[in-house]
Amino acid sequence: MEISGNGALVTGGASGLGLATARHLAAAGAIVTIVDLPNSAGAAVAEELGGRFVPTDVTREDEVAAAVAEAERAAPLRIIVNCAGIAPPAKVLDREGQPTPVDDFARIVAINLVGSYRVAAHGAAAIARTEPTEGGDRGVIINTASVAAFEGQIGQPGYAASKGGVHAMTLPIARELARHAIRVCTIAPGILETPMLSGLPQAAQDSLGTQVPYPSRLGRPEEFAQLVESIVRNGYLNGETIRLDGAIRMQPR
Template sequence: MNVDGACALITGGASGLGLATARRLAAAGMTVAIVDLPQSVGAEVAAELGGIFIPTDVTSATQVRDAVSMTVARGPIRVVVNCAGIAPPAKVLGRDGSPNSLEDFERVIGINLIGTYNVISQTASAMIENEPGEDSDRGLIVNTASVAAFEGQIGQPAYAASKGGVHAMMLPIARELARFGIRVMTIAPGTMETPMLLGLPLAAQESLGQQVPYPSRLGRADEYAALVMHLVENGYLNAETIRLDGAIRMAGR
């Protein structure tokens, strides 16, 4: 893919996996559009990388449409990376046996799954207008699932369902967008050095890392970013979910 003069739109781009990806794609010469919540440090990140910050709620069709328009004003969107997501733990039943909040379940599905779909649909609509490159390539969309899509733990029904949905919708979307020269890929990270995990005590972080067969540590955000960069460069990768997990298979709890 020729990324000269092109833009990369990254949701959740102000921290964690999204931030590492923004830095990697900016270093490759792309203009990065940091799409994140208004209270994030997205403005500072965009200034650092020479990109733009667009405060956006990914569950809003209007806000995402505006973010796409603002990005296209800077150049064609060739790469989209969906990193926005939440992972609050919640079981089906509370301690007293009563059902837990349906609204909490809906919020996770709304951000992680519906938000990802919203960004895919809005950006794909813009990407089909791109000038085709080699192999009629017009762009790449990378979604973020999780190993929880396949081995969700107790307390993860909403998170596992949302990430399983991200994995499941990839193939039909990739098949639909193939005629436009748009590839769709998914990365399923394991236990990564995200802000959430790095907020745990060091002993807890080390314990989680030791559960990974090899290398026995938490995954690094720049390893996720490096995989995104490889997907940009390898035009024959399409409609696949790649686990980035050090061979971990999650236990029940």
């Protein structure tokens, strides 16, 4: 499927993996709509890319619907990339052995999993309204999971559960949307240079990089964006979760 001239909506598009993806798709000719929180750098990014910014909380149904509608007005919407997410540590028991608030767990799931589903659902409805391309495609939805979906570490039950859910819903949604000629894939990144990791001391970043078999370094957001482009262009990729992790398998801590 061609990228140039088509619309792309990227959640979490003002920073990290979403920013790299938005820039990459814009460079390939997509008309990009940035979806991120009101206090993000979304407006500046949209101006840089010649796209649009729609301040959006992915836990709000009305805001997601409005963002998708805005993206539809910009260009035929064929590409949805879900990068919005949070990764706060939250153990089951605190230092005193008491249960941590379940609201902490629920908030992670609400943003990472339910938010991704909400954007995918509204995005799928919009893509389904487009005319098929010459090759018969209508579009593609790409979600972001994590290797934590498979090897969640201590302190990550909420994060691992949310990303495991993103992985688990990939195939059933792909199967359902096949009749609309919409593909669905998920990327499961390993340790990438996100803003969260960039705030760590260089020694800590280097230490994390040495855990990766090869190449022994942190992954780059641009490598995530390259995989997004590959999924968009390769019409036979569907219903799959692809690890992008340098062959790392996470240890318990």
